[in-house]
Amino acid sequence: MALLEHVDTHRGVETAFGKIIPEKEAYSYCLRTIAGFSANIFQVMRILNDDWEDRTSQICEIANMMNCAACSGSEEELFDYLNAFYDEWNIPELVKRAAWIGAIWGDYGDEAEDMAGRVIQFTEDRVEKELDTCPWDIVGSEMCNMTTAMFTANFDIAAGGEHGEITNDVALNMCEARGCGNPHCRVVAERRDTFGLEQQGWLDHRGAAHLPVHDTPPERRVKHAQGLRNGQYTNAFGEENSLEWQYNWVAQMGWVWSISFPLIAIRDMAEDDDEFERILRIVFATAGKNSFIDPFAREGLRNWLDIPREIGDNDPRVMGVYIQAMLGCQLVPYEFEAFDADGVEIRVDQETFTGRFEMAPLDEITIGYEAQWNGACHALVSPEWSVWIDEDDDDFIITVGRKVDDRAL
Amino acid sequence: MLFKEDEIARAEANAIRTNVGWYRWTHDLVKMTGTDAERFLDWIMVNKIAGLAIGRGKYTTMLDENGGIIDDLMVIHKEEDVWWLSTLYGPHMVKWFDTHAEGFDIAYEDITQEIDMYAVQGPNSAATMNELIADAVDGLKRFQMIETDINGIAVSIDRGGFTGELGYEIYCAREDSAAVADAIAAAAAKYDASCLKTLEVYVRSLPMEKGMALRQDYRGLTPFEANLGWSVHMDKDFFGKEALEALQAEGPKHAFVGLEIERESYEDIAQNEIIRKRGVPVGICRQMIYGYTVDKNIGFGIVDARKVPIGTRVTIGPNDSPAVIVEPKWC
Numbered sequence: 001m002a003l004l005e006h007v008d009t010h011r012g013v014e015t016a017f018g019k020i021i022p023e024k025e026a027y028s029y030c031l032r033t034i035a036g037f038s039a040n041i042f043q044v045m046r047i048l049n050d051d052w053e054d055r056t057s058q059i060c061e062i063a064n065m066m067n068c069a070a071c072s073g074s075e076e077e078l079f080d081y082l083n084a085f086y087d088e089w090n091i092p093e094l095v096k097r098a099a100w101i102g103a104i105w106g107d108y109g110d111e112a113e114d115m116a117g118r119v120i121q122f123t124e125d126r127v128e129k130e131l132d133t134c135p136w137d138i139v140g141s142e143m144c145n146m147t148t149a150m151f152t153a154n155f156d157i158a159a160g161g162e163h164g165e166i167t168n169d170v171a172l173n174m175c176e177a178r179g180c181g182n183p184h185c186r187v188v189a190e191r192r193d194t195f196g197l198e199q200q201g202w203l204d205h206r207g208a209a210h211l212p213v214h215d216t217p218p219e220r221r222v223k224h225a226q227g228l229r230n231g232q233y234t235n236a237f238g239e240e241n242s243l244e245w246q247y248n249w250v251a252q253m254g255w256v257w258s259i260s261f262p263l264i265a266i267r268d269m270a271e272d273d274d275e276f277e278r279i280l281r282i283v284f285a286t287a288g289k290n291s292f293i294d295p296f297a298r299e300g301l302r303n304w305l306d307i308p309r310e311i312g313d314n315d316p317r318v319m320g321v322y323i324q325a326m327l328g329c330q331l332v333p334y335e336f337e338a339f340d341a342d343g344v345e346i347r348v349d350q351e352t353f354t355g356r357f358e359m360a361p362l363d364e365i366t367i368g369y370e371a372q373w374n375g376a377c378h379a380l381v382s383p384e385w386s387v388w389i390d391e392d393d394d395d396f397i398i399t400v401g402r403k404v405d406d407r408a409l
Numbered sequence: 410m411l412f413k414e415d416e417i418a419r420a421e422a423n424a425i426r427t428n429v430g431w432y433r434w435t436h437d438l439v440k441m442t443g444t445d446a447e448r449f450l451d452w453i454m455v456n457k458i459a460g461l462a463i464g465r466g467k468y469t470t471m472l473d474e475n476g477g478i479i480d481d482l483m484v485i486h487k488e489e490d491v492w493w494l495s496t497l498y499g500p501h502m503v504k505w506f507d508t509h510a511e512g513f514d515i516a517y518e519d520i521t522q523e524i525d526m527y528a529v530q531g532p533n534s535a536a537t538m539n540e541l542i543a544d545a546v547d548g549l550k551r552f553q554m555i556e557t558d559i560n561g562i563a564v565s566i567d568r569g570g571f572t573g574e575l576g577y578e579i580y581c582a583r584e585d586s587a588a589v590a591d592a593i594a595a596a597a598a599k600y601d602a603s604c605l606k607t608l609e610v611y612v613r614s615l616p617m618e619k620g621m622a623l624r625q626d627y628r629g630l631t632p633f634e635a636n637l638g639w640s641v642h643m644d645k646d647f648f649g650k651e652a653l654e655a656l657q658a659e660g661p662k663h664a665f666v667g668l669e670i671e672r673e674s675y676e677d678i679a680q681n682e683i684i685r686k687r688g689v690p691v692g693i694c695r696q697m698i699y700g701y702t703v704d705k706n707i708g709f710g711i712v713d714a715r716k717v718p719i720g721t722r723v724t725i726g727p728n729d730s731p732a733v734i735v736e737p738k739w740c
Contacts, residue, residue, distance in 0.1 A: 092436065093526075094433060094434050125606060237497075238626070
């Protein structure tokens with residue numbers, strides 16, 4: 001059963017074999033699978049565009065623009081948008097909101113994504129955020145740069161002196177990035193007027209901070225964000241979000257910022273849609289195969305999901321329960337049509353499968369997972385079994401079945 | 410977070426303790442009018458509001474139907490049948506009143522966007538204020554408000570603040586805010602005092618040293634558990650009284666306590682971090698901060714009142730930071 005519908009009674013994802021994946025473990029797995037999908041998408045980008053600076057600039061610009069979309073309406077609409085945010089998060093008037101809103105925004109997003117750490121400094125002139133973990137640390141350096149463009153937008157939305165103008169009041173640097181090998185991610189925003197700093201280009205956001213940073217010693221670092229360790233996130237003003245709220249939020253928004261935004265630029269890097277989708281399938285198929293190349297990976301999966309020994313290695317249910325676990329942890333509702341030695345069929349609603357965030361459905365989820373799961377199935381079960389996704393009215397049917405394909409990838 | 414090595418934050422804290430400092434301190438402000446305003450406020454608040462003289466303010470908490478604190482605020486009797494309610498949760502307060510105002514001849518509105526507020530705090534705050542305003546503040550009593558002007562700009566001034574030091578708060582119209590800030594800066598400069606910029610110094614560090622907490626620290630506790638029993642008038646009727654009496658009869662379940670950690674800093678302790686006694690959860694941390702006057706990492710916590718007396722050694726957070734339970738006031 002999907003956690004989304006049974007959270008009050010189950011507090012976890014129940015698999016076809018009766019294994020309950022606890023809520024916190026499911027949440028972590030959800031995050032990592034979204035990050036894994038994002039990592040694959042970024043590989044597609046690297047194939048399409050071999051110029052690091054160019055591709056990074058392009059995704060930065062898109063991410064910044066999409067994050068700024070909140071202020072694309074009238075001045076009054078922006079005011080209402082920000083006020084609703086202030087009220088939701090209990091941000092009092094005594095806070096100079098224009099100076100701090102970016103940090104407050106970023107902090108609750110980081111925490112929901114289990115980017116665990118702390119706001120080191122929080123003043124009118126300077127904000128320093130330090131992270132000890134990041135589930136997206138496998139994506140790579142372009143992602144680390146792209147997030148700085150999003151943060152810049154967060155500051156610009158509220159900090160700009162003129163409505164609709166991107167004023168870049170702060171210099172924002174990701175001085176360290178786990179995706180680039182540093183022990184921490186560290187983002188420092190410093191007011192340009194206070195410190196006499198230059199306006200930055202998209203590729204200038206990985207520099208050093210103007211003032212010295214605070215490095216938390218290893219013994220006081222954390223492994224998980226507040227939600228996973230204490231059951232809720234609490235912001236600086238005492239407002240709380242439950243673990244459940246965070247889980248539901250990230251199961252939507254994780255797809256938006258780390259996949260949907262960069263995809264806008266990445267699709268444009270291809271000559272046409274066919275070229276993009278051809279490479280997408282190849283990358284995801286390879287990723288899937290490599291998931292289970294190591295013999296212990298297969299054993300690890302069997303152990304994790306309590307797959308009974310009576311179910312042999314060459315059984316489609318091994319793959320079926322793996323897909324089920326992923327859907328359940330990603331809070332995607334589904335229904336089994338078949339689950340036996342002859343094959344597995346899982347019915348999902350097309351809109352909820354591709355529209356994790358309702359307003360921004362991603363067809364790439366269907367193409368990517370079909371290729372990834374098919375590749376994984378060949379390694380995990382055997383090449384006798386394949387995974388494919390068919391349309392059935394408003395639904396998709398995900399099938400694990402026997403298929404002979406003379407042009408198999 | 411504040412760290413003992415932060416010399417800017419230390420200087421700001423020291424300015425308030427030994428000289429004077431100022432900062433924008435705008436609270437949410439709800440204005441209530443009507444012939445029943447006094448009667449309503451006296452019923453919805455635990456402190457005695459009835460009979461409060463014009464120009465005087467009073468601190469109080471507001472309870473829900475379970476007897477738990479949902480807000481703490483200053484009630485100021487501004488004029489005849491006109492009251493200002495200074496809170497950090499104006500929109501929440503208005504919604505609460507909406508569901509409880511039936512039968513009272515009152516009107517209320519959130520006027521936060523109309524009024525700005527500054528704090529001038531520290532031993533030299535009176536001298537600074539006397540440089541600043543037309544009327545001397547020397548005779549002003551605690552929580553007393555007067556109407557005066559700064560360079561011809563109408564302002565309301567009360568003696569109060571959130572630092573535990575002598576201090577004053579200045580209310581002005583939003584359109585006058587920049588001019589008022591300039592005037593404060595000029596007056597403060599005569600005492601070599603500048604505008605504080607480190608929010609955590611004046612919102613958390615300075616107040617916590619003096620035992621002053623925020624609603625977010627108290628939320629859900631009874632006023633008695635929160636050590637605010639002095640503000641509760643059980644001799645009058647007020648909202649939540651019945652539940653509060655029942656809870657009092659059962660005895661306090663929670664204790665609002667101080668925490669001192671023994672490590673150099675508290676990077677791994679967020680709000681609501683779990684407090685453990687011999688490995689068993691016995692409460693939650695509310696806030697840790699560095700106190701520059703007492704030179705310690707200090708905090709507030711809510712613990713099981715029966716299991717965690719003052720002096721108990723505990724651990725806090727994911728890395729088991731050793732700490733000791735102390736009285737929630739340091740200086």
